[in-house]
Amino acid sequence: MVFGTSTMEFVEEEEQLGFDSDEEKSELSDDELQEAFAKGLLKPGMNVLVAKAKKSTNNVEGLKQCLAEFRKDLPWVESLDMTNLPAEDLISKADGQAPAGVNEDINADDDFQREMFFYRQAQATVLGSLPLLKKHNIATKRPDDYFAEMAKTDQHMQKIRKKLISKQMIMERSEKAKKLREQRKFGKKVQIEVMQKRQKEKKAMMSAVKKYQKGMTDKLDFLEGDQKKPKDAGQGSKKAANKKGPNAKRKFKDQRFGFGGKKSGKKWNTKESHNDVSSFRAKVANAKGGKGGKKGKGGQQNKRPGKSVRRKMKSRS
């Protein structure tokens, strides 16, 4: 038994930590511990049982001798063996990372790195062996018309091929499905935009027609509006209009009534609004007559001409 110590409070108990079950065990009793303490083997502090270092045979001399007796010094052609480091790691070089040092142990848990290491080692062997094989006239390329039994049957290779093809198909199908989904979303957006544009145009047309009907404008530009519209001016004015955003009326209503909340009773007066006289304009309220009232020569611009005049206009145009 080996006792290790640590600087903690003194505990006179047996600890199971670090106990290797390969060793022969002897259950430590309190008496034995007390005896050991009395003898001075135990020091104050927590005593922990530490596993003995396993003695493993490593008979280097024996190994070397055995190897010397056993080895067969055959020409290279017989054994075709080669000991070499892996070939250059082109992938990591291409990525810009520094290639792993020669002395570094490969991490056995990183599957990709490990397999690439094996692959590169095999590559280096092949590259090194090819000139030697050529020298001894041993071929590595099988000619196309040389038919012989292969390690895996043709049937098996067919299965492998089918599996690879099916994997590829699955991938392609999933790619296609993803693209379709994206397209559909995009298509929906485009459709909505087109509809909105059409509605806007219709609205503009209707309002232009109404204006003409009411006599506010006597230009018939809206009929040829689609072709004649100067694009820049049109777009410029549109942009300006868009800048102002929603109507002043709309803004006022939003401000007053907000969004959400109770549905009914929003347009009724409340105590505050009833008592609110800030929008009272004394001038406007007490003005008498204004623009000469409705009678007289007011409204000359917007006045609808009489029947005879209209008839004349019609016949004229």
Place this chain on the structure above:
Amino acid sequence: MAAFKRKRGGQTLVGKKAKKVKIVADGADASIESEQENNNEITVPAPVSGGKWTNKERVLIFSSRGINFRTRHLMQDLRTMMPHSKADTKMDRKDKLFVINEVCEIKNCNKCLFFEAKKKQDLYMWISNSPHGPSAKFLVQNIHTLAELKMTGNCLKGSRPLLSFDPKFDSEPQYALLKELFTQTFSTPRYHPKSQPFVDHVFTFTIADNRIWFRNYQIIEEDASLVEIGPRFVLNLIKIFQGSFGGPTLFENPDFKSPNMHRREIRLAAAAKVREKQMVKEMQKTKRTEAKTDLTTDVTADVFRTPAEEKPVLIETEPPVPRVAKKKKVNGYIRQRMARR
């Protein structure tokens, strides 16, 4: 196969039944793929006639009872890969290991690969040089056979392999001995009658994580593009013996942990965890049920005590005057407005 003895160094007869498939010489002008054996065709002479087969290595590959399907397939794959191998029936577990030496002698083999399965879970592999030579025992892990669909390469059956070793094999004496053992066992001798004249695959042995990793790649192009053929496995060295299946131990791997121990450790760890949880629970229980000390003074009593003048204590002898409740005028519109808000 025909039961005649092939003459060493002699020309093979046209249309002999030894080769199952017709082989046509390279360099022949239009390859005539005929099934008839009576046509006059130039055949590639059998390997034996190229030279004498001098390096007489024969490997005996067999197993004990109780192996599972994966091990069986691995054995078959190794026999396919190594044309200089011989098969034998399963050995009974009761027999001692040195019986294997006798089996090898009967079969006239000088190397042996013996697979031993324990508990139907762990697979051990013995590799030995039969009459006197050294032998080694390994634990085999991570077996993948030829038949796995991810191994897409293929090679000629019986073609000679290139062997590729990690430089770490030269650094330590036990690995150097193992390298020699592997070289003699796995390399197909030149001019072996069952071998093919082309070299189209490579075995790699690498040391990583104190284990030996085995891979088998097919050489596709001369620029060393490779595809894995399989099989693949990992060898964990246990011991090296001086004799064949016995003798003094030359090397023992200190990092080796037997699979039983490994499983036991896992179980013990789980048990220790459970025990710890139980202990904690018990401690909590005892804490709860043990007698609690009554505190006479409340430590927190003075927290809200602020220093200030004490107010005179007034004792009212008469009840207070009741307040007159003001009755509010109920306006219908007000109620509506309240409800609205």
